[in-house]
Amino acid sequence: NRARQLIEEFMIATNTCTAQFLAQNGASALRRVVRSPERWHRIVEVAAKYGERLPAEPDSLALEAFLARRRKADPLRFPDLSLVVVKLMGSGEYVVEHPKGEPIGHFGLAVRDYTHSTAPNRRYPDLVSLRMVKALLQGERSPYGAAELSALAEHCTQQEDAAQKVERSVRKSEAALYLQGMVGKKFDAVVTGASDRAVWVRIFAPPAEGMLVGGGTHLDVGQKLRVKLVETNVERGFIDFEQVL
Incomplete structure (x- = not known):
């Protein structure tokens, strides 16, 4: 519903601002990225089945506009289309961005600067980001060195993958019981x-x-x-x- 979408937009804006704040202050930081999809041609084919034409090369803004139109046209079936597109794009990961480095970006959200910072109660990367923001605001050194951040990025990505496997397993058993x-x-x-x-x-x-x-x-x-x-x-x-x- 619209209320949920509004909250999601606030969260995306906050995560973008946090990433930009850390970069502008010369801090290495954890970034949440989704790389340009290798199977873009399949996304183009999926869009064509709905009478839509996407560019031949990956274009996150064009994809975002297509999905927005489909959400409005058929909200009931939109989650199924969204799931297909997400699987074709590939999963997200945590990486370290160093000062003056070129951001990979989050293709799925069509944003250049993105981190996780809005849910420190349930995601450790968010806590890392907020600790770094706090240190900058207080004029202190970063609580994490470059090597430690790299290790955290890899570990958090692996743990997220493991948690998602457990979640999928539970949902599959629940669905099997229902069916x-x-x-x-x-x-x-x-x-x-x-x-x-x-x-x-x-x-x-x-x-x-x-x-x-x-x-x-x-x-x-x-x-x-x-x-x-x-x-x-x-x-x-x-x-x-x-x-x-």
């Missing part, structure tokens, strides 16, 4: 992950993600299809679908 009485039912779905080993799909109603069994290796992220639920395993968090031709 266990619907084996044999057919659903509309979208491909959210594809490799030589497996294809992952997400059904719209109820929203749940699972593996496509028995083929589908020709599919790619963003493609829509019809699937049938064939098996669930609550303990292991497995949800298996097969494509309905």
Whole structure:
């Protein structure tokens, strides 16, 4: 809803200002970055299915405008489109930016300067950023050296990845429990992950993600299809679908 979007905009503005403040004061700092996507061509193809044309080269502002239009046009299905785009962009990471260095930027948010600083109660990088801001305001030396910041950036990225794996595991078991009485039912779905080993799909109603069994290796992220639920395993968090031709 609009209230949530407003809060998100405030948070993005705060994180941007924090990153700029640290840079302007010559401090090395943790940055939250999302690099330019290697699979931009697939994002272009996804946009084309909605009658939209994105530039041939990665353009974060054009992508942001496209997503804003889709959010307004179809708010109910927008989360599914957003998930596809996020997976094609790749995950975020923490890096150290040194004074006078060239910022990598956050492609997903279309901003050049970005850090994490608004949630020190649940994210350690935010606490690091605020400690550095506090030291600057008090005229003190940075509490972190360059080597320590680099180690923290790597560690925080690894821990975030580990936490997200646990979160996904819990959500998969929850979804498997909800769907266990619907084996044999057919659903509309979208491909959210594809490799030589497996294809992952997400059904719209109820929203749940699972593996496509028995083929589908020709599919790619963003493609829509019809699937049938064939098996669930609550303990292991497995949800298996097969494509309905």
